[in-house]
Amino acid sequence: MKIGVLKETKEFEKRVALSPDVVKLLIKKEFKVIIESGAGESSYFLDADFEAAGAQVVPKKEVFSADVFLKVNAFTLEEVAEMRKGAACISFLYAYQLPDLVKAFKEKQIQSFSMDAVPRISRAQKMDALSSQANLAGYKAVLLGANHLGKIFPLMMTASGTITPAKVLIFGAGVAGLQAIATAKRLGAIVECTDVRPETKEQVESLGGRFLTVEGVEGVKVEGGYAKEVSAEYLEKQQQLIREKIKDADLVITTALVMGKKSPILVTEDMVKSMKTGSVIVDMAVESGGNCELSEKNQTVVKHGVTLVGESNLPSLLPVNASQLYATNISTLLLHLANSSGFTYDQEEEIAKGVLITKDGELVHPFTKSILNL
């Protein structure tokens, strides 16, 4: 089986789907790997490194001879056009947002698998790129925020006076939120966090953060570890809590996502206005609409004296680690689905079933189907 790795084409994307280490591993398993020249450059993986690992580094055109294509971001229509019929594709697809791509896959009878659809079960953890990337994003969000802040994080009692610790307010204690708590805490900030899922309280506290509980309401439906629906009453009480806390915050990091939906607005313009001048909001949900009304995707803007960081691709700012981890995730999935002589998966097996989007010209993924109506 010949694996083809394409260079990412998305703006600002610095990651690459495989790392030299992982290439070595795949070669050992008797796969062939061809990589577009310069694909790893912005992750500081040189072509030479890949070659040393056993891959062939080739111009873009030649990559299309592969049987299975690996990428970080979704494939472009142009790329699909170059592939041979019946090839396979693996990457983050978020297929439910890309009807054209799905159509192209169907037409070309391409078997496509989506990294964002890996089920979050124990044995799939090694393939869970959402987690691995969110984790890095959580770290990076804090660093970005800290860098935009006119103050330092830790308490410092010095001869020239005492610097009070920065207050960091985090929304959402998922993978990214927890890592953000840990990182902000390490740097010495006072960290508070709120989440709709009540079990996150213990998790937040286990990292030294303070959990803000929305008092006196239940009304959150949690399904498979994801927040699915939140009652209106809850949202109102939550708003109240945020309104109160956000006034003192120096750095706000929002990570609240609801799978497959626009992310909830947690920070309104009013709230931004109430914040201290010079404070910073990092909106990690900006890709899916943002948790803050004012944040702008891929831009850092100052509004009402507050710096709003709308970086939509945080993991890409840590390309070395992000690519390393992603490579492990995607290769583990590939090895789960195939061996060197071809795909071997059982379509009813949970993981395969979860990730398979199109096959033999059909859209087979139920969730994607339900949204795209294709």
Add this chain to the structure above:
Amino acid sequence: MKIGVLKETKEFEKRVALSPDVVKLLIKKEFKVIIESGAGESSYFLDADFEAAGAQVVPKKEVFSADVFLKVNAFTLEEVAEMRKGAACISFLYAYQLPDLVKAFKEKQIQSFSMDAVPRISRAQKMDALSSQANLAGYKAVLLGANHLGKIFPLMMTASGTITPAKVLIFGAGVAGLQAIATAKRLGAIVECTDVRPETKEQVESLGGRFLTVEGVEGVKVEGGYAKEVSAEYLEKQQQLIREKIKDADLVITTALVMGKKSPILVTEDMVKSMKTGSVIVDMAVESGGNCELSEKNQTVVKHGVTLVGESNLPSLLPVNASQLYATNISTLLLHLANSSGFTYDQEEEIAKGVLITKDGELVHPFTKSILNL
């Protein structure tokens, strides 16, 4: 006594000489304070804040009616031109580098005091702006470096693989260096540090850093806590050590200064070449020539695959804290030298003697004199 605070004019400078808190304190001591409108803006101190504290906020022109002028950076010739004869000036002057300014002071018979000349004795610690700013700079250098690095600092063992901790190499364990060690360590990096002063070993270790000792040589003259002269043999051995260590470093922070001299070159072009692609050097000595041959003042450049951060004014990137601390420093010095009815200092007293640069048309500061030959 009327205190005038001018808005900083230097490029990228975000600090201001007084903070509202300190203004309040001075007002209580019966000083008058007039502040140039917008002076605190980039430190997020609003004119309204200053007014609330009791200062008069006025256009630049009117500030010149003051008796004593406070600034962060050295006064410009234009500013001096506007002052009345016999006025007083306090700021970082580095007077030995500014013969023209000194001349202007002499002509206008201005009493000038330099913050960088505060003697480093115990009771002057509250006036020690070098320390307070270096401290912030040390923190910021790490954050900047971490932000430019394509990896995260801490060790992380995850389902998608283990991320090895970043290696941070720090040159010089002065105030800035130590804070850099502390910050990098907090974030989870492995930190190594080297300094010419042997007593810093214990200090580095007290912060969890590893000290790199240049073996088998003595040859460092330390005077009053400052490294004064380093023997050639020492430098050579040190170079050898650095050459060996720098290959593995992800982030290098250089802080080595020698008072009144160009800072020593510790990282040569060769060494930069030997570093890993994607690694970062933050040269904190760039203002006084740089510790790295390739770093460029006020610029971030990539050379030989290494990102070189040449930010010359790191404290200014933390304007809130930097201004707060500086305001404490400068006001403490002012209160040491004067009360609300005028200057009262004894010219032979150690601190006064240390900071006084010009008085009654004379350059009285011995060190400055020795360099400028005026």
Add this chain to the structure above:
Amino acid sequence: MNAEALIILIYVLVLASFLGFELISKVPPTLHTPLMSGSNAISGITIVGALIATSEMGFTTLSKWLGMFALILATINVVGGYAVTDRMLKMFKKK
């Protein structure tokens, strides 16, 4: 036994008991068994009583046999007790 002699014996008893309490205040768990065994050997001091019994009362059959029986048991207790304690403690040394 006259009362005065008794009282002074009680003094001895009381003081020795206090001493027993004070001597053992903190014992690391590893020493619990050896201490138990060692003090068990000491309680074999009954051997002195047994000796006296076999000797002084050595005339009647029953008393004598009882005394001898007691003497054998007490000797086992004493000799075995000290020996086994020593064995245990020797082991600790090794580590």
Add this chain to the structure above:
Amino acid sequence: MNAEALIILIYVLVLASFLGFELISKVPPTLHTPLMSGSNAISGITIVGALIATSEMGFTTLSKWLGMFALILATINVVGGYAVTDRMLKMFKKK
């Protein structure tokens, strides 16, 4: 005094001394003075001796006077000792 009585008194002495050693093992410095003072009061137990002396020997002038002298001193020691110790210890409590 016959030897047997002496020996049993020595038992008492030895056991009490051991006990004295064991009782005081670790004392915080703040308690050094109170402890000294308190045990000093206890050593005023000579008062019992003095009582016996004044009473039993109360016939000769010299013995009697000596006894009375001893009694006064011993009483000072006892009463003063306990009172001052208590005063000291009360101070500690206040905190």
Add this chain to the structure above:
Amino acid sequence: MSNIVQIAYLIASVLFVLGIKFLGKTKDARRGNMLSAVGMLIAIVATLTTLEIMSFVEMFACMLVGGAIGLYYAKKVEMTQIPEMVALFNGFGGMASLGVALSDHFFKTQVQGVEIDTVNSVSIIASVLIGGVTFTGSVVAWLKLNGKVSGQPITFSGQHLLNLLLLLTFLGVAVMTYLFQIEPIYITILVAIALLVGVLIVIPIGGADMPVVISLLNSYSGMAACATGFILNNNVLIVAGSLVGASGIILTQIMCKAMNRSLMNVLLGGFGQTTSAGAQDGPSIVIKEIGVEESAMLFDSASSVIVVPGYGMAVAQAQHVMRELMEQCEKRNIDFRFAIHPVAGRMPGHMNVLLAEANISYDKLIEMESINDDFANTDIVLVVGANDVVNPAARTNPQSPIYGMPILNADKARTVIVSKRSMGKGYAGIENELFGYPNCLMLFGDAKQTLTKVVGEMKEMS
């Protein structure tokens, strides 16, 4: 008795005092045992000189026989059987006291025909009671420990009532014994009751509690010796006996505390020594609990330790205690490492963050793949608030939601100590059969609190 003998007794008493004192100190324990043995020798020799040796031959024969038996068993017994050996020896000591008391009684009543005074009489009766109870109690303890009798508590209804009745009867008969000294029947009944009581009070106690019982019986045998001292008006018996009696009680209490039980609780017995897992579904697992002290002793004697931290460590914020444990172990040259499971905790790198905070150097943290083969050669694995990541179901049970997840082979270690609060489940919400493995010991309680205690114990030991 001659003065020299008395002085010898005094010296012996002092040696016993020193002996017990030193026995409580790790460094001096052996010397302490020697000292007290020397004391014993002095006491014996001194006694021999006083005797009008009528029955020299019998006496030496008895001592030879007794000494040989004692020495033989002391040398032969296996280390693991020492507690039962001690129990047996102790029983003999009690029986000897009983024998001496009886002998004295018969001698005075039957041979000399003298009236036994109250003190003597009380002493004899006390010696019979305590000696008798010590003997049969010790024998039962011995039988339970070496498995000749089931280690299970043997209980029946009315047990405590029966004991009470027996004691009352004893008191009644005791009075009779005093009043009708010449009648041997009464004292014989006393002996019988004492022996019976000894059996009855030990059978309801479970095998795991036996050490405490033996310690208590040891204290009793001291008291019996003391009573014998009163019979014979012998100081050394009184001193040695009361020393052992008092120190034995204290030791018993220390041991009870170490087992986290009250003495009452042990004596009333019948509570069983196994706690069954509070599992509502699935087959319930039989687990073994371990206490703080025993854990400390296990660590103390280990040569390699691996810690498996999990989410519970984070919840308990026990990371700092782990560093202390590490320091204690490293002081003992114990190889000490952390095995970090990639998904331990609730976020990637959760354990790393916490252990870094506790200043545990990175090279102590070993990845799963690198350490998984080392478990088999490890003395102790301490699982701190981890559950799913050491659940063998992931290897063996295809039905399990975690099947296929790689896990840490903690179960392969010689001993596994699991610190968690209860039998509560982990993230995956499933039972963990590891907890029921024969090499697994549960250390229940909040991880921070219990492990702080373990570390405290270890500090004391050194």
Add this chain to the structure above:
Amino acid sequence: MSNIVQIAYLIASVLFVLGIKFLGKTKDARRGNMLSAVGMLIAIVATLTTLEIMSFVEMFACMLVGGAIGLYYAKKVEMTQIPEMVALFNGFGGMASLGVALSDHFFKTQVQGVEIDTVNSVSIIASVLIGGVTFTGSVVAWLKLNGKVSGQPITFSGQHLLNLLLLLTFLGVAVMTYLFQIEPIYITILVAIALLVGVLIVIPIGGADMPVVISLLNSYSGMAACATGFILNNNVLIVAGSLVGASGIILTQIMCKAMNRSLMNVLLGGFGQTTSAGAQDGPSIVIKEIGVEESAMLFDSASSVIVVPGYGMAVAQAQHVMRELMEQCEKRNIDFRFAIHPVAGRMPGHMNVLLAEANISYDKLIEMESINDDFANTDIVLVVGANDVVNPAARTNPQSPIYGMPILNADKARTVIVSKRSMGKGYAGIENELFGYPNCLMLFGDAKQTLTKVVGEMKEMS
């Protein structure tokens, strides 16, 4: 003597034992004193019942006078003068023993005209010697302490020789006393020598060592009481006397250790009373040491603690231990805070970084300005590797390089415990006179190691 009296004596003895035991524990000390006072009362009342009260009036008069004097001075004395008061009382105790011994001697030899046996004779002579030495020794100590005699050691050449000669003479005359009991001159000489020796052995000892001397003399007065017990064949005197004698010796040793002196060193005297701080320049400082256990006990009984961390804490990496100490203190409801000096350590915020690493919450860290007034109401200040930041020279000595630097008012606290390795200087390179303050105790050793031990002790206590 009636049995009831004997039993009363036994009870009194037990109460003395308990009294001394409790006096050594911070919490129970007062109760201990009460217990022993009750014991004393019982002993006195019991004694009174046995007496054929011929001289009822005199006896009560004496007790009234003595009691009144004792009570008066005990109430009146200022707290600072208590040690000298104790010395005086102690001397009286010794004199009383001497008086009883003399009285007995005269009674037997002059009135009854009986032969005094060896034991009695030895007892009387011992009582005279020890009682006499105690008396004059205590009086000299008292004079030295209240300044009536110079606190300086008074030495002359041949001092030790003279003492030796006197003791030999004493022995000689003692033999004469025994042989020629009827001659009062010998015993009178003995008294004179004993009194003289008491003076001679105390004058060469400096004022600062007086507490140790008093403690030793206290032990002596116990022994004198014990000797008196042998004279009168009285158990309670023997028990109480030997308890005080033995515990006094131990206490003396503890005090010597706390002063870092050997007892010999103190007794041979003439070395000057100051341990000189290893200072080459400047006046040397007299310091008091404290051990790990005593520190733990101090913490245990405190109600407020402030920790002043300094560079030494960083060097020792003792921050984690500080958290443990905090936990231990907070468990005891002790108010526990850290006072952070702005320039503690070697970089701004040095302490903050470390304490944050140890997970000590920010609200426990108090700035200098906010906490400086609280020191005066604080039981214990623990200075951990700080030096310059608590050096009072900054307030008082304009010549000092740190003059004018604001410092933490650690010296104002009731007790200051300083944890550092030695008398080493800090950054500024100057002596710290705080270490010599009367409320300051030095806990020498690496901060992490010693404080770990302190915390260990505290854990055991709870």
